[in-house]
Structure formats: structure tokens, C-alpha cells
Amino acid sequence: MSSDGLRSSSSIQPSPDSRVRSAADRQTGDNSELMRSARFRKEREADWQRLETLVLRAERNGLQRMSFAETRDLASLYRQATTSLAIAREISLDKALLGYLEALTARAYLCVYAPQQRLGGLFQRFMTEGAPQAMRRSWLYILLGFLFLGLGALAGYLLYFENTDWYFVFMPAELADGRGPDATTGDLRSVIYGHETGTTGLGAFATYLFSHNTRIAIFVFGLGVFACAPAIVLTFYNGLILGAFFALHADRGLGLDLAGWLSVHGVTELSAICIACGGGLKLGAAVLFPGDRSRVAALRHAGHDAVKLALVAALMLVVAALLEGFARQLVQDLSSRIVIGWGIGAIWLAWFTLGGRRRN
The missing domain is CATH 1.20.58 (Methane Monooxygenase Hydroxylase; Chain G, domain 1)
Known part of the structure; x- marks a missing residue:
């Protein structure tokens, strides 16, 4: 090999001394x-x-x-x-x-x-400020929920008197048996003022109505985001059932008696349905009419109050279950039933309208 090749080869391969210096430099750097x-x-x-x-x-x-x-x-x-x-x-x-x-x-x-409040503090703040303020901000949507329920009840009531067969269209089959247009007035009156606690008569209807209304409350809130339509339809249908059932008793001169029976828990329970519907409508309106915000931002903004409405509805359904399980059976006087039901309704209304207002 030529001397140039040897020099070239030696220039490529680092010398042992350079490798030692490189390792030393790395060690020094470390x-x-x-x-x-x-x-x-x-x-x-x-x-x-x-x-x-x-x-x-x-x-x-x-x-x-x-x-x-x-x-x-x-x-x-x-x-x-x-x-x-x-x-x-x-x-x-x-x-x-x-x-x-x-x-x-x-x-x-x-x-x-991070927020420093414990669970008790958060619950207290929700009850004293968050929930009533969200209710007032959402009053229009809640009012629409009451409107759709009322229209459904009116339609069910009028359709029953047009043709009693509508009763079997609206009323679930498992509850229609024995409480339809063929039932005697005495039978209907006996279950209104009876002490039955089993699974027959109005006790069965009340149990079904509560579970049915609970499902309706969940659905009208959760499905309201889809352009509001499911919330409106379900709330209206719930009104159809109520209207047809009330028409059956009104036709026998028992309308006031049934109203008293329903008032004990129905004022709270049906209001919870309308409030849940209002929450669903608020979500649906945010999707349909986002305004200057994007739909995602509008939905997020509306969700703050809508979730609070859902929690209020859940709380009211729990109270309605307690009223149905105890007060409805223990109180047999018509006037007392009306006073209890609408009195508790007035307490809810006072909470919603007066709670969370700051004093000047």
C-alpha cells in the first residue's frame, strides 16, 4: 500500500489518545x-x-x-x-x-x-344559590314544559269525551284493565279513598306513574338536545295519559276527588317532569340557535344551567316518592290532600323565585 493510502487510513481511524480524551470530555460534561x-x-x-x-x-x-x-x-x-x-x-x-x-x-x-368547599358546602351552595338562580334564568323553557304537558292533558281529556276508546290508546295496557270506561263509579271511588297498599287499584297506577314519570324526566332531558323534538313529544304524551285518566273520573263525577288524590304527590312529580323538559329544551335551543357562539360553545354554556335543572328534577322526584309512599295513604281527607300537595308546590315556587337573591 502507498504511503498516501496509509496516511488516509490513519486519518479516518481516531487514535487511542483521542478516544480517551473524548470519553474524558463526556465524563467531565456529565x-x-x-x-x-x-x-x-x-x-x-x-x-x-x-x-x-x-x-x-x-x-x-x-x-x-x-x-x-x-x-x-x-x-x-x-x-x-x-x-x-x-x-x-x-x-x-x-x-x-x-x-x-x-x-x-x-x-x-x-x-x-382548586375549589376548597367540601361536599356539604357544595350542596348548600347549590340549594341556596345555584339551583334557584338557574331556574330563574331558564323560566321560559320551564314554562314551555308546563305548556306542553298542559296541552297534552287537554287533548287527552277532550279526546276521551269524543270517543272513550281513546282511553285505551293512551293508557298503558297493564293499567287499563279494571280502570277503564266499563268500571263502575263505586269501584273508582273505592280505590281513591281506599287504604290499599298493594299492587292493585290506584296504588298500582301511582307506582307505575312514578316510575314512568322518572323515565320520562330522564328522556326529556337527555333527548332534548336533539332539536328539542323528543322532549316536546314525550312531555305531550305524558299529558295525554294524565288527561285521559282524569277524564275517566270526571265523567263519573269524581274529577275533584282524583285531583285531590293526585295533588299529594302529583304537583311535585309533574313539575319535575316540566323542569326536566325545560332543561332538555335549553340544550336543544343552544344547538338550534347558537347565536354568536359556536354550537359546541353554546351547548357548553347552556349545559351549566341545564344540568342544575336536571338535579332539581331528580330532587323533586325523590320528594314525590316520599309523599306518594306515606302521605297519599295516610291522608284520606280531600281538603287535606289538596292543601298538602299545593302547599308543597308553593314551597317549591318560593324557593325558585326567592332563593339566591343578593341583598342590596
């Missing part, structure tokens, strides 16, 4: 990085430990039980830790230090900025 991380940590470690202590105390006891000085230090040290994290990322310190700072700042963030 040592320098470790020293820099150690120095960075040593200068700030006391503040991090203090922050970690305050975070543990806040997580265990809550900010309410911490002193003013501790909460002030928590906020200040949190800001310092976020600055340290940004610097550590910028100068590429070791991963262990970065992981520690990321975890610490995330926990501190939750302590400083």
Missing part, C-alpha cells in the same frame, strides 16, 4: 451537569421542603384550617417553585429533579386554585 443540578437543588431545596410541608397540611386539613401566614407562604412558594421548574427545563437538569418539581407544583396548584 460531572458538570450533576454538579450544576446539585448546586441548583441546594440553593432552593429548603423552599421546596417548606412548600411540600404546607401542601401536605393543606391536603390533610384544608386551607380553612391553615393560618394566614401559612396560606400566604403556600401561594408565594408555589410561584417560586413554578419558576424553578421553568429554569430546570430550560437548562435541561436531570430528569429526577424535573419529575419532583412537576409533581410538587401540580399538587400545590390544586391546593391554591
Whole structure:
């Protein structure tokens, strides 16, 4: 081989001395990085430990039980830790230090900025402010829910008197047997003022009506987002059942008696249906008429109040179940039934109209 080839070959292959120097340089760089991380940590470690202590105390006891000085230090040290994290990322310190700072700042963030109310406080705020304010903001949609239910009841009532066969069209088959146009007036009266608690008579109807109305409430809220139509149809259909059933008793001169029987739990239960319908309509209106917002943004904005309406409806259905299970059976006097049902309705109305108003 020529001398030029030998020189060329030797220039390609690094010498043992250069390889040793390269390894030494890498070792020096690693040592320098470790020293820099150690120095960075040593200068700030006391503040991090203090922050970690305050975070543990806040997580265990809550900010309410911490002193003013501790909460002030928590906020200040949190800001310092976020600055340290940004610097550590910028100068590429070791991963262990970065992981520690990321975890610490995330926990501190939750302590400083996350809501500090416990479940009881959130429930109290919902009952005193959130729910009634959402009801007032959504009054038009709730009124529409009452309107569709009322129109359905009126249609069922009038169609029954046009042709009694409509009763079997609207009324579920499992409840129509024995309580249709062929039933005697005495039989209808006996179940209104009877003490039966089994699965016959109006007890069965009340049980079915509650479970049926609960499903309706869920559906009218959940399906209202689809252009409002399902919520309107289901609420109207629920009114058809109520109207036909009331017409059957009114035809026998028992309309007022049935109204008293229904008032005990029906005022609360049917109002819950209309409120759930209002929530569904509000979601559907946000999709149909988003205004200046995008449909997603409009739906998100409407959802804040709509969800509260759904929670109010659920609460009212629970109360209606208690009234149906106890007061309906224990109270047999017509006037007392009306007073109980509409009195509780007045309490709901007072809560919705007066709750959460700020005093000037």
C-alpha cells in the first residue's frame, strides 16, 4: 500500500489518545451537569421542603384550617417553585429533579386554585344559590314544559269525551284493565279513598306513574338536545295519559276527588317532569340557535344551567316518592290532600323565585 493510502487510513481511524480524551470530555460534561443540578437543588431545596410541608397540611386539613401566614407562604412558594421548574427545563437538569418539581407544583396548584368547599358546602351552595338562580334564568323553557304537558292533558281529556276508546290508546295496557270506561263509579271511588297498599287499584297506577314519570324526566332531558323534538313529544304524551285518566273520573263525577288524590304527590312529580323538559329544551335551543357562539360553545354554556335543572328534577322526584309512599295513604281527607300537595308546590315556587337573591 502507498504511503498516501496509509496516511488516509490513519486519518479516518481516531487514535487511542483521542478516544480517551473524548470519553474524558463526556465524563467531565456529565460531572458538570450533576454538579450544576446539585448546586441548583441546594440553593432552593429548603423552599421546596417548606412548600411540600404546607401542601401536605393543606391536603390533610384544608386551607380553612391553615393560618394566614401559612396560606400566604403556600401561594408565594408555589410561584417560586413554578419558576424553578421553568429554569430546570430550560437548562435541561436531570430528569429526577424535573419529575419532583412537576409533581410538587401540580399538587400545590390544586391546593391554591382548586375549589376548597367540601361536599356539604357544595350542596348548600347549590340549594341556596345555584339551583334557584338557574331556574330563574331558564323560566321560559320551564314554562314551555308546563305548556306542553298542559296541552297534552287537554287533548287527552277532550279526546276521551269524543270517543272513550281513546282511553285505551293512551293508557298503558297493564293499567287499563279494571280502570277503564266499563268500571263502575263505586269501584273508582273505592280505590281513591281506599287504604290499599298493594299492587292493585290506584296504588298500582301511582307506582307505575312514578316510575314512568322518572323515565320520562330522564328522556326529556337527555333527548332534548336533539332539536328539542323528543322532549316536546314525550312531555305531550305524558299529558295525554294524565288527561285521559282524569277524564275517566270526571265523567263519573269524581274529577275533584282524583285531583285531590293526585295533588299529594302529583304537583311535585309533574313539575319535575316540566323542569326536566325545560332543561332538555335549553340544550336543544343552544344547538338550534347558537347565536354568536359556536354550537359546541353554546351547548357548553347552556349545559351549566341545564344540568342544575336536571338535579332539581331528580330532587323533586325523590320528594314525590316520599309523599306518594306515606302521605297519599295516610291522608284520606280531600281538603287535606289538596292543601298538602299545593302547599308543597308553593314551597317549591318560593324557593325558585326567592332563593339566591343578593341583598342590596
